[in-house]
Amino acid sequence: MTWEAGADLVVVGSGVAGLTAALDAAEAGLRVVVVTKDATDAGSTRWAQGGVAVVLGDVPGDTVEAHAADTLAAGGGLNDAEAVAAIVAGGPAAVGRLRERGALFDARGARLDRTREGGHSAFRVVHAGGDATGAEIERALVEAARSLTVLTGHVAVDALKDASGRVAGLAVLDDAGRPGVLRAPAVLLATGGYGQLYASTTNPGTSTGDGVALALRAGAAAADLEFVQFHPTVLYTGPAVGRRPLVTEAVRGEGAVLRDRAGTRFMVGRHPLADLAPRDVVAAAITRRMAETGADCMYLDATGLEGFAARFPTVYASCREAGIDPTREPIPVTPAAHYACGGVVADIDGRTAVPGLYAAGEVARTGLHGANRLASNSLLEGLVVGERTVRAVVEDLAHPRTTSSELVAPAPAVGVADRGVVQRAMSAYAAIGRDATGLATASDVVEQATLLATPLDRTGVEDAALTLLAQAVLAAAGTRRESRGCHVRTDFPDRDDVWQKESLLVTLDDGGRPVVGTDALAGAA
Numbered sequence: 001m002t003w004e005a006g007a008d009l010v011v012v013g014s015g016v017a018g019l020t021a022a023l024d025a026a027e028a029g030l031r032v033v034v035v036t037k038d039a040t041d042a043g044s045t046r047w048a049q050g051g052v053a054v055v056l057g058d059v060p061g062d063t064v065e066a067h068a069a070d071t072l073a074a075g076g077g078l079n080d081a082e083a084v085a086a087i088v089a090g091g092p093a094a095v096g097r098l099r100e101r102g103a104l105f106d107a108r109g110a111r112l113d114r115t116r117e118g119g120h121s122a123f124r125v126v127h128a129g130g131d132a133t134g135a136e137i138e139r140a141l142v143e144a145a146r147s148l149t150v151l152t153g154h155v156a157v158d159a160l161k162d163a164s165g166r167v168a169g170l171a172v173l174d175d176a177g178r179p180g181v182l183r184a185p186a187v188l189l190a191t192g193g194y195g196q197l198y199a200s201t202t203n204p205g206t207s208t209g210d211g212v213a214l215a216l217r218a219g220a221a222a223a224d225l226e227f228v229q230f231h232p233t234v235l236y237t238g239p240a241v242g243r244r245p246l247v248t249e250a251v252r253g254e255g256a257v258l259r260d261r262a263g264t265r266f267m268v269g270r271h272p273l274a275d276l277a278p279r280d281v282v283a284a285a286i287t288r289r290m291a292e293t294g295a296d297c298m299y300l301d302a303t304g305l306e307g308f309a310a311r312f313p314t315v316y317a318s319c320r321e322a323g324i325d326p327t328r329e330p331i332p333v334t335p336a337a338h339y340a341c342g343g344v345v346a347d348i349d350g351r352t353a354v355p356g357l358y359a360a361g362e363v364a365r366t367g368l369h370g371a372n373r374l375a376s377n378s379l380l381e382g383l384v385v386g387e388r389t390v391r392a393v394v395e396d397l398a399h400p401r402t403t404s405s406e407l408v409a410p411a412p413a414v415g416v417a418d419r420g421v422v423q424r425a426m427s428a429y430a431a432i433g434r435d436a437t438g439l440a441t442a443s444d445v446v447e448q449a450t451l452l453a454t455p456l457d458r459t460g461v462e463d464a465a466l467t468l469l470a471q472a473v474l475a476a477a478g479t480r481r482e483s484r485g486c487h488v489r490t491d492f493p494d495r496d497d498v499w500q501k502e503s504l505l506v507t508l509d510d511g512g513r514p515v516v517g518t519d520a521l522a523g524a525a
């Protein structure tokens with residue numbers, strides 16, 4: 001028996017973008033329901049360490065324009081400059097509202113502390129609890145959202161449409177596999193990324209690409225999916241699967257340096273910013289050095305940093321748990337899958353090409369990140385686009401529209417492969433350093449493991465999403481025959497400006513399989 005309920009706006013996901021939007025929507029007088037497949041704070045937001053990149057006007061010499069320029073430089077020529085300018089400019093007000101909602105940032109007196117991360121030309125990243133910024137933001141937002149209706153333990157399955165093709169609701173399954181329908185003229189996807197496509201990731205178990213899969217099935221486009229950002233430094237404790245402890249870039253921002261096993265500083269001379277080069281450069285350099293030296297990891301030397309345990313309590317605790325004292329010995333580190341630079345094509349107001357379907361945060365591709373996200377721009381994007389989306393929803397709902405009571409869902413059967421098979425194939429052939437042969441091998445492996453099935457519970461929905469994302473990422477990565485940003489092809493090692501400004505669009509064909517095109521993004525959002 002399917003239960004039914006109604007709302008003006010359903011927000012899927014309870015991280016920074018989702019809760020910011022839900023709180024704003026409630027303040028705007030909308031009936032809002034938040035749907036989250038796990039506990040409210042189980043998404044990626046709470047694991048973010050470094051902070052929020054924002055120009056508040058009190059760092060001499062730093063400007064919003066400089067922040068935008070750093071974002072564009074990191075993005076490898078694929079950013080949307082207008083989106084960059086608008087989102088970066090929206091940062092100060094959004095951070096102000098977050099503080100009004102109770103988030104406490106580290107400060108000396110009235111002035112917020114700043115740190116620096118890779119690719120930033122200034123100390124402009126505000127942080128909380130030392131290296132626990134995401135945890136503090138999630139705490140404040142969850143606390144502020146206590147009066148909202150939050151449906152935990154419910155996974156979003158499909159957007160439902162009315163006869164005109166407008167989104168009119170959301171199909172969900174609870175933890176016991178019981179189906180439900182939320183009727184609503186607006187559905188906002190804020191479901192995070194797809195780091196769980198890889199065996200080793202900084203992302204929690206919730207990051208399975210559900211939002212991108214749902215949007216594709218609803219007829220939206222995705223773009224830039226091949227740009228999976230690997231964080232250069234997660235704590236290495238031997239081969240491991242699942243979420244790995246992050247070692248924030250702010251450790252390098254405050255003076256730590258990378259060394260190989262012999263103690264050589266291999267980032268010096270590779271990039272003008274050396275250890276503080278943009279993340280794609282550092283992650284690729286670590287991967288290369290590991291291959292050159294046959295080592296399983298590189299080393300982050302933070303032994304010269306004063307007050308490490310107080311400044312980086314989360315990293316310190318992870319190291320101590322692994323038997324490492326970062327104040328006395330270098331931290332063993334490797335890259336791991338960290339952030340989806342691409343996602344559902346949406347404008348900076350969260351609108352997708354499907355009327356009534358919105359996307360904000362990591363699930364969305366707004367054009368802010370291009371081929372490689374600048375560190376600490378993700379919480380910023382979640383805050384700014386989360387609130388802009390609610391303004392768009394309010395505006396859109398003001399237009400009268402015809403509604404029908406009958407709801408249409410996509411065909412329920414989808415391709416589902418074993419998650420371990422997908423993760424192993426993606427890690428072996430579609431991580432940093434890809435080539436045509438490996439990508440084709442991974443596609444074959446995923447293809448052979450894929451069966452048609454109707455997901456009956458959260459695991460089924462997640463496995464189906466990971467399968468579709470694997471197919472889509474492999475197709476896009478195989479199509480882009482150049483290296484740019486996070487997409488490193490060993491068979492096409494150089495940037496090729498034929499691909500400049502060509503974001504690869506992914507849509508589904510009638511059989512539900514990803515198709516890659518290079519059409520202009522105009523009209524896709």
Ligand code: SIN
Pocket residue numbers: 048049050051117247248249250339374375376377378
């Ligand atoms: C970090 O703290 O290094 C990660 C921050 C981010 O991904 O933006």
